[in-house]
Amino acid sequence: MCDQTFLAITFGPCDNCSQNKPLMNIYLKNEPINYCSLCVELMACQGLAKGETTNTLKAESESLKAKLEEERAKLHDVELHQVAEKIDALGQFVMKTRRTLKGHGNKVLCMDWCRDKRRIVSSSQDGKVIVWDAYTTNKEHAVTMPCTWVMACAYAPSGCAVACGGLDNKCSVYPLSLDKNENLAAKKKSVAMHTNYLSSCSFTNSDMQILTSSGDGTCALWDVESGQLLQSFHGHSADVLSLDLAPSETGNTFVSGGCDKKANVWDMRSGQNVQSFETHESDINNVKYYPSGDAFATGSDDATCRLYDLRADREVAIYSKDSIIFGASSVDFSLSGRLLFAGYNDYTINVWDVLKGTRVAILFGHENRVSTVRVSPDGTAFCSGSWDNTLRIWA
């Protein structure tokens, strides 16, 4: 055993279990640490091997990470834009605002398309969640949430319900009733319970399950009927800001991105983090899968969007420009995956050629931050929501 001084001279949070207890000041490899007596005993019996401390473990983890990056680099024999040289460049790109949806009283934070390709749901800072027929610009339903900053909303695959949540730390599902007299809030189902704000939510292949991500650093899978937690996903070391489900045959994985600059790929069955990418220089605001499911794109506060390949296990492209200074808040691919639409905090939307890595167009129009960008299910248009209280449909 290591040198110990059996004097409990301090009282406070233990370095190991963080409970407030009388602490023993002991030394491991010349490093002073404060453990409570229980933890010291546990350490003596099992757990930490001789001479281990949090710092040595951290150092070991860092060196493994470095080795991992080396391995990843070994198989990187060509850049994406080189492979893309043989493809024709895209011609003049013209996209205009075709619809402007006005009706929110405050910043629009999130939106989602219905599978019928024309309806959308949007949520805003003032707690309102509105369902629109974007084609006619008519509002069809409106719900007032009991909290502000509704940062997440999602349309159910059947088109019969919407899920939303935000600073209330919950995700609630509202069945959409066509009875004008019915108060939607009455039938609300509280599904998810987190310990911090809800940043993003998404239905899986049916109305029965919801995947959520939260400011408490975790993601979770819930059963809608019972509100039961089916699986939780731990691994981020800071707020998780976004998630996206993989369009794969087996439908078992999803990717999440957070304030720890990491993008993690998870197995929904086991709850395990199967792959991890950490090349961004700041918070990752949004993650989206490439349509084939073999890669995903991220938008971050460091003003870049990046493409990560899952089979090559590395970052394969960076989309950035000198004149783009503000962070990308939201990204989405066009149907073929050739174009990447990214909404930025400088009020613009930049359209990138995914393969060549160049910017195809910049779209002006919003008068404040663009908070969300989503392409419609059949790829005919995309919708952008902004802090200027409006949503725009571009085609």
Place this chain on the structure above:
Amino acid sequence: MTINTLSQDGVQRQQMPCLTKMERMIISMQDPDMGIKLRNQRLLITVIPHAMTGLDIVEWLIKKCSISDEEALHVGQLFVKYGYIYPLKEPRNLILKADDSSYRFQTPYYWMSTRWPASELDYAIYLAKKNIRKQGELIEYEKECYNALHKRINHTWDFVVMQAREQLRASKQRRKGDRIVLECQEQAYWLVNRPPPGTQDSIDHGPERRTTNTRVQLNAEFYKKEIEHNRISLARNRVKSSICLESYVKYCEQYQPHDPIMQGCLPSNPWITDDIMFWNMNSETVALPTKLRVERWSFSFMELLNDQMGRKEFLTYLEKEFSAENLCFWQACEDVRHGETAKIPEKVDEVYKQFLAPGASRWVNIDSKTMEKTLEGLKRPHRFVLDDAQMHIYFLMKKDSYPRYLKSELYKNLLARAIVPQETKKSVFPFMRRQRHSSPSPALATQTAEDDGKAKYSNSNSGTASRL
């Protein structure tokens, strides 16, 4: 003035990456060789040095970043909005004009990254100075703020007035030019930090995010998990970049004709022409599908299954081959996996009776090992108990039935009969807006389906059978 870089709760505010980038650009704008050419600006009788015109700023940005006029103006606007550049002449608001209006760089003392948040005390002193300097110089909203502050921090008011007087006295000692510059700088700072009502608040950043989570202890447990995760990642099989990247090129090429944003769609994009023919022709229940739609089924098995019509066609084909139970089994498994947790035991039981029990009416052919494992798992049914069997049948269909379906008469016939829509002729009167028809809400459609007592599978909805 007090320098205050700590936020309310004492936590050092993280430098926002955008501010660092802006500052870098501001510094390169002031580079003596490659930066903007600064000159003296005459304001009535005083001469202010180191000024530039709005046009200078825009032109420098166009050259440096190779961007268009519009974008350069937009980027320049952001510098002014965030207080890094301020206008010299009236009206002093935070807007960039690409003409000969003069601007100057804000002193780093007042940068958003060095002095945030602006304290109430400082603002009170500023307003008091303005008030003392010239009676009635305070604008409406400033008057309101002044009065509100007077109430709120009344206990420090003597200090506020004293400071204001001292600062005014000190400024009188300065040269007129310096005085004007200092006033402009201070005014710009407060325009950013206390925006007038009706203008945008650049400081509004949304709810607080934490980059280190107090819930997640960075302790031994955490690092052990990280080490384990990194070890597993090291051992992973990776694919060469050249192979992975080639696959994107192929994918994009294959799907390009199907991407309406890239290549348009026939008859026309509903959002552009207000004509929903495109949606009608591609709906779930249309009699004859479009050629593109049928072609897409040949791209991958998943494409075929994801399209309700494709699934129906495939089922018809399998019925001819007497292997329809495979697809039905797969669908039943999907229902278990994505359905209500409470109903799992009964659903699994149904599946067993119909597909797996010896002598079942629609017995599926699974290899003995998988069958054994599945039957064992059925004793304690859970959401994923049928996964192995489902996977086996899925790949069986994918490797065997699916390729044969694509070569079959049924498919080839449908492909031949499939429609290629005519492009909508542009209307003679392009300014006449067509009437935009609404469609029945999916919420209504499902209610009727439920009433019919039909079983609901995951992809069976979004059936907006629109009628014109």
